[in-house]
Amino acid sequence: MTLAVAVTSQYSDEPKSGGIASLIGRSILAGVMSRSYAPKQDVFYEGDPRRSVYQVESGAVCLYKCMPDGRRQIFDFAFPGDLIGLGASAVYSCGAQAIGSVQLKSIPLSRVYDMASKDPELALGLYHAISSELEATRDLLLTLGQRDATERVAAFLLTLSQRNVRAGKSPCLLTIPMTRSDIGDLLGTTIETVSRCLTRLRQQRLIDVIRGSIIQIIDIDGLKALAGQMYH
């Protein structure tokens, strides 16, 4: 059995950075104190020198990039266990901002690379972590390029559902920590459209909006069908 197969089977089912996160967690992040961030507080800005990698302990962080005129595109939300800040270039290629109150562990990138240069398994772990991010980003790209507004919202809810499953929680009871504006900036639409799509999904008896920030999925298969499958 080659390392390729071993590595692949180890990480292929990780939606995001779970595999490498635990790897780094075991070898490096263990014992590191976590720091608190207030809602809306920036963890790092796009263009800052890339000094640290962070692991979310609690709360949610969004990764985004802004255009000169203020338009904002969110690339992903990071939840407990996820790593943020990995990348090849010398500066962060996107900013990171706390959604609510957040706790993060941080580790100097130089130390990560230092260890990775002596430990091929760790280096390949970094490779796999970024690969997973790339796949998730491509999925979102497919969503923005090909799906209409309702399908986008459905797809978004399904990724939240999958994250719940990964975290050992119910796939159908979603707590939404981010605002409609954040969702809009992720899906390339507006607050109003997100809201309208949610009511449409509610009217179709696919979901139930318990309290704005709490959404219950009633018909997850119907939701998957609407989003265009691909969520096996």
Add this chain to the structure above:
Amino acid sequence: MTLAVAVTSQYSDEPKSGGIASLIGRSILAGVMSRSYAPKQDVFYEGDPRRSVYQVESGAVCLYKCMPDGRRQIFDFAFPGDLIGLGASAVYSCGAQAIGSVQLKSIPLSRVYDMASKDPELALGLYHAISSELEATRDLLLTLGQRDATERVAAFLLTLSQRNVRAGKSPCLLTIPMTRSDIGDLLGTTIETVSRCLTRLRQQRLIDVIRGSIIQIIDIDGLKALAGQMYH
């Protein structure tokens, strides 16, 4: 000087896989025979077991994913020197198809991983290669999520321009190997809209469409301004 800095400075300016490509090229791909692919021929399909990594010798390849109903999202075009097929999961997460006639070198992934498991520098090189892909994908995501049709086409032309520069060619004389349909599937619009935006850019004296597949950029700064900067 830590390895982190060394590695960063070595790769940070590579828009895509140039750094790792040359690294792999030197160590592995040297001497490998290249194989020809006919226009529209598939290199690999989404879902195929991930066995090989390819380097484009000549021509252009598109990476894409299709939805059940036939909608297609192109993630990127690969040009000579670019690597395709890297990734963490056991199967290809997207398909690859030749745009015109194409020549590719291929190398078994197992061999790459085999070497990477003994050579941390190579492993970190894979990490950097994927990181660059991620950054390019995020840029496209920003384009699809936030820019209108004309801005998207402008941004697309500018990335082609940058690739030209990277290949040592003129930044303002673009040869477009892909069809309008391909461009539309990259930008999340239709053939007609792409065409209309090109004529609009022509009317604004920003470009000149020499012959459908040959476009001259007249005012590259104007084009950058229209796309919303970010192309320093």
Add this chain to the structure above:
DNA sequence: CGGAGGATTGACCGGTATCAATCACCGTGG
């Protein structure tokens, strides 16, 4: 020269952005 595929242009329509008003939720202070 003629045919075929791709590109352009036009007419029309629908989905989504925009602008605006109302509503719901939650923390604060009376």
Add this chain to the structure above:
DNA sequence: CCACGGTGATTGATACCGGTCAATCCTCCG
């Protein structure tokens, strides 16, 4: 404990960008 205020969410009316359908044009080859 309740009234109040502020922020975020929902809903409605309207405009417009871009998708769709259709016709014509261009370019490349046979």
